[in-house]
Amino acid sequence: MATPLTPHLDRLLPTSPEVRAIARELFAQVEHLPIVSPHGHVPAQWLSEDQPFGDPTSLLISPDHYLTRLLHSAGVPLETLGVGGHVLDEAGSRAAWRTFCDHWPVYRGTQVRYWIENELAGIFGITERPSADSADRIYDALCARLAEPAYRPRALFDRFGIEVLATTDDPCDNLVHHEKLAADETFTGTVVPSFRPDRYLEPGRPDWNTLVDALGAAADTPVDTWAGFLDALRARRRYFIEHGAVSADHSHADVVTVVLEPAEAGRLYDAARAGTATPEQTTALRRHLLTEMAGMSVEDGLVMTLHPGIYRNHSSATLRSFGPDSGHDIPMQVEFTRGLQPLLDRYGLEQDFHLVLFTVDETTFSREIAPLAGFYPSVYAGAPWWFIDAPDAVRRYRAAITDDIGFYRTSGFIDDTRAFCSIPARHDMSRRLDCGFLAELVAEHRIELDEAQELAVQLVTDIPRKAFKL
Incomplete structure (x- = not known):
């Protein structure tokens, strides 16, 4: 007999009957509100071209590195899962799906299981738990669904209730797919680009000169001088803004910032372009460039988001075979208070500057990020990046920051995903956890029920819209 797949109606809500009743009431208000997704990695091309998804593996497994990394840790080769451009034929896709279902116990207790269950049951109507026995039946049922018009990208976008992506x-x-969507009167959603300049701000990269030349060509701006390089960055930011961008996203090993005199910055830029800069000099220039990016956000209004502290591409062999974003980025400790002081000393009090700080180092929430957000009007405490989907980590995030800054200095939830079909599950998880947290505050008589009701709605509407200027 098949084992049923039935996500519980009260999943993730508090276990105390009194508190759960309050949480249910709060969740009922927000369960079906539109999704605001101000940071993610779903390709605009999927929605622009609206082509049917090919197969269950390429949609649900291959692009989801949270899912594939756990299989890899269990000994499954990444190439058999279609990771990093390893294209699978129909037999390979079915074999990968069987492997995933056979390893279903690997996901017990993880956030991955939560959204996979919600995808299968909530989106595709799959009522059978993945297993070696059920793998082919589930695969065939998914293939049948994906052949239907209701499961094409735009139809799912509408069904998910996405307001902004x-x-x-x-x-x-060139943002051509964003242009096509904006010009298409049959598409009623809002899809905006985000400016991600990390690679161009790392003078220590072996390919940095090539990247800078490409930037200059895209901006139609000479980049043979420091001033020209900055002008090229400004030009591309303007281009993104013209196409609807609201944020510039940055991720480096640290968030140490410095302020160099223009002449010194120009000298280091020239040395980096000539290939004679030392590692110390390229690091100094990168840290100064982060401050320059803050200045440009003051000028043009793009929200600046920082999510540092990741050892990128930890496995060199995996990087060679599968490229970046294939599941082997590993968190590191990072420090914000001293590191950001030069940047915030220069721009932290600017009226229209928004700086959203994310971290993978939970200890910094209460020690550094919340106190910074509790003083600087420009700073927002971002959702617990990397652990965005981990229920216990989200609860710790709320517990760590709420005493200090409450709710209105936070970013709201971001799903940060390449796995399109996981978006509603991720937002559902966040709403349940926030409603549970608010219900606890009501039960402890720390806030009143009407305040919790107002907050539950604002956490998915007004708060992310304000932080990201939507």
Whole structure:
């Protein structure tokens, strides 16, 4: 007999009957509100071209590195899962799906299981738990669904109730798919690009000169001088803004910032372009460039988001075979208070500057990020990046920051995902956890029920809209 797949109606809500009743009431208000997704990685091309998804593996497994990394840790080769451009034929896709279902116990207790269950049951109507026995039946049922018009990208976009979806884009991208969506009167959603200049701000990269030349070509701006390089960055930011961008996204090993005199910055830029800069000099220039990016956000209004502290591409062999974003980025400790002081000393009090701080180091929430957001009107405490989907980490995030800054200095939830079909599950998880947290505050008589009701709605509407200027 098949084991049923039935996500519980009260999943993730508090276990105390009194508190759960309050949480249910709060969740009922927000369960079906539109999704605001101001940071993610779903390709705009999917919605622009609206082509049917090919198969269950390429949609649900291959692009989801949270899912594939756990299979890899269990000994499954990544190439058999279609990771990193390894294209699978129909037999390979079915074999990968069987492997995933056979390893279903690997996901017990993880956030991955939560959204996979919600995808299968909530979106595709799958009522059988994944297993070696059920793998082919589930695969065939999914293939049948994906052949239906109701499961094409735009139909799912509408069904998910997405109000705003932000993508993440290279500064040299021509944004043609965003243009097509904006010009298409049959598409009623809002999809905006995000400016992601990390690679161009890392003078220590071996390919940095090539990247800078490409930036200059895209901006039609000479980049043979420091001033020209900054002008090229400004030009591309303007191009993104013209296409609807609201944020510029940054991720480096740290958030140490410095302020260099223009002449010194120009000297280091020239040395980096000539290939004679030392590692110390390229690091100094990168840290100064982060401050320059803050200045540009003051000028043009793009929200600046920082999510540092990741050892990128930890496995060199995996990087060679599968490229970046294939599941082997590993968190590191990071420090904000001293590191950001030069940047905030220069721009932290600017009226229209928004700086959203994310972290993978939970200890910094209460020690550094919340106190910074509790003073600087420009600073917002971002959702617990990397652990955005981990229920216990989200609860710890709320507990760590709420005493200090409450709710209105936070970013709201971001799903940060390449896995399109996981978006509603991720937002559902966040809403349940926030309603549970608010219900606890009501039960402890720390806030009143009407305040919790107002907050539950604002956490998914007004708060992310304000932080990201939507």
